[in-house]
Amino acid sequence: MVSVDASATAIDGVTLVTVSLDSDGPARRVRVEQRLDGPVWPPRCEGEPERGWDESGYEGVVPADGRLALGYATPAPPAQQPVAVEEREVVPDAEDAAGEDATAVLQRLGDPSPPRDGVPAPEATVRADPRPDCDTLPAAEETPDDPGHVPSPEHPAGDESTDQTVPDRRVGSTNPVTDWLDGVEERVTTLERLDAVETVPEATTALQSTGGLAAGRRAARACAADRRRLLSVADRARRLADRIEATDPPLSSLERLT
Amino acid sequence: MILAVTGGKGGVGKSTVAYNLAANLDAVVVDGDLGMADLPADHGPDLHDVLAGRADPIEAVREGPPVSILPCGRSLAGARAGDPTALVSAIEAVERAYGDVVVDSPAGLRADVGLPLYVADACVLVTTPSESAVTDAVRVRELARELDAGLARVVLNRADDGANPDAVAATLGAPVTTVPDDAVVADAQAAGQPVCRASPGTPACQAFRSLADAVERVCRGHRP
Known part of the structure; x- marks a missing residue:
């Protein structure tokens, strides 16, 4: 009716x-x-x-x-x-005129999400992206080897005011410090393999497995920067550890006062 | 009641209208601008988390006073991580829990504008007196019509002496509420306060009250 x-x-x-x-x-x-x-x-x-x-x-x-x-x-x-x-x-029901659902609205009007290339995110975020763009497949995968992208002790990832390098807890990213150290380890391994060669066949094999001479040069440059940062981080870590050791707050007394 | 505040053009004052409308309707305002959130936010789960399935919509609502709000995250990565269609069920869940919902829609004509219109019972179109803003409002009105969101009211925002509400009403085909170009509106928004709380008795406050009354009259009168 x-x-x-x-x-x-x-x-x-x-x-x-x-x-x-x-x-x-x-x-x-x-x-x-x-x-x-x-x-x-x-x-x-x-x-x-x-x-x-x-x-x-x-x-x-x-x-x-x-x-x-x-x-x-x-x-x-x-x-x-x-x-x-x-x-x-x-x-x-199938012919009901009011049949358009939310998915149909999305398909008709277009996904409003920012394109992946427009999202400045750490590599871990890129990997965790659940909805890769078909039109932006050649995405930024070069960051791990670029020393300019690793967090420095002066400007650790969380220090920057923009969200460009803030680890995104929402997309399951890993710890940026761990990421950085893993990257350093990878580059050091490359360098060690090149360092260990003694014969021409060994050198050929090592260069093939590490991506060629240009990649070796890049790893050497990156490792030089890594070394400076690692020493700086180590120095800061030691000073922080010393400060922790120097403190002994009277927590039990404070507890009685409150 | 679910009300979408929309307008097409950016910068016409959609968020301000949505916030003040919600204040006067005692509704929850949902910041639906997934890419460029504009309403006050603090720490805690937000709409990005809701759309990505990491938070319950009700859990993400910050209850007022002055205004209950479901804020939106501000990172592009967060905007990308969620499922935009989940906005529909999130808004419906907030409506079930709180009653009235006002959705602050983004600029443009993409799905983040269409989805609030799809789920809304009615919409409020916001425009400024500029020709480009009115043109964009016409476009959104068409979309609202296609998605069955009735046009409850047009807001002519930042109206100065030269504004012509009658012409805007004729162009957009709905009654117009005029909000004056008054610094108290921006000041209140910057302070995170509704105009009627920060500057009660001002013409701007009267305008938002009259808008809420008109919307209530139209929407309640037409509810099944």
């Missing part, structure tokens, strides 16, 4: 008709026919009448236990009952 609530209001020589159709049963197709003495001026999209509208009215589906709201204009003078509504067949 579909109940009808319709009204017509004259504004500036035009009559605006509103129709509200409420269903308390299954989804049902209806035909809404203009009863006023004049043409229907339907709502338009891009200059064309919207789906369901024609020169004499509207045909569409009132959703199950739901509402269909319509509105149109006409030059005809208003009257008590501006429309006649004819109930037609019950519509299976």
Whole structure:
């Protein structure tokens, strides 16, 4: 059963008709026919009448236990009952006009998430990205070998004011300090393998397995920077450890005071 | 009741309108601007966490006063990590728990604008008197119509003496509430306060009250 609530209001020589159709049963197709003495001026999209509208009215589906709201204009003078509504067949759920769901909205309008290349994130975040872009596959994988990207003791990852290097707890990133040390270890291993060669065949094999001479030079440069930072970190770590050792707060006394 | 505050163009005052509307409706405001959150936030779970399934929507609501708010994270990585469609169920969950919800939508016409309109019972369109803002508002109105979010009210924000509310109402096809271009609005927003709390009795406060009354009248009257 579909109940009808319709009204017509004259504004500036035009009559605006509103129709509200409420269903308390299954989804049902209806035909809404203009009863006023004049043409229907339907709502338009891009200059064309919207789906369901024609020169004499509207045909569409009132959703199950739901509402269909319509509105149109006409030059005809208003009257008590501006429309006649004819109930037609019950519509299976799949044909329900209100069938668009959130996923369909997303597909139609486009994913609003920032593109992966637009997200300045540590490598761990990139790896953990659950939704890789098909159009941005060549993503930044070069950061581990770049000494400019490792956290320095003067500017550890968490110190920076932007979120560019802040470890993102939300996407399961690992500890940036551990990441950095792992990267250093990898580069040192490369250097050690190159250092250990004694014969030409050994050198050939080592260069092949470490990515060639250019990669070896890069690792050597990166390791030089790593060494400076490691020593600086070690120095700071020792000073912090000394400070910890020098403290002995009287916690039990403080506990009694509070 | 779920109400989407939208507008198309950036910088027209959607967040300010959403915040003050929520204050006057005693509703929860959800900061739906996933990429550029604008409403006050503190530490704790936010909408990014909710969309990524790491937090319950209700757990992420900071209850007022002055205004209950579900804030949004501010990192691009967070904006990327979540499922945008989960916004729908999150907003519905907040509505079930708290009653009325006002969603502050971002600029543009992508799904982060469409999804709040999809779940909303009605929308409020915010524009400034500038031609470009009104044009963008027309575009969003079309989207709102397609997604069955009735237009409850147009807000003509930062209206100075030269503004023409009648022309805006005619263009957008809905009654207009005018919010004056008054420093008290920006000052209140910067202080994290609704205008009617920071500067009660001002014309701007009156405007937001009248907006809330109008929206309530339209939406409650049309509820099933």
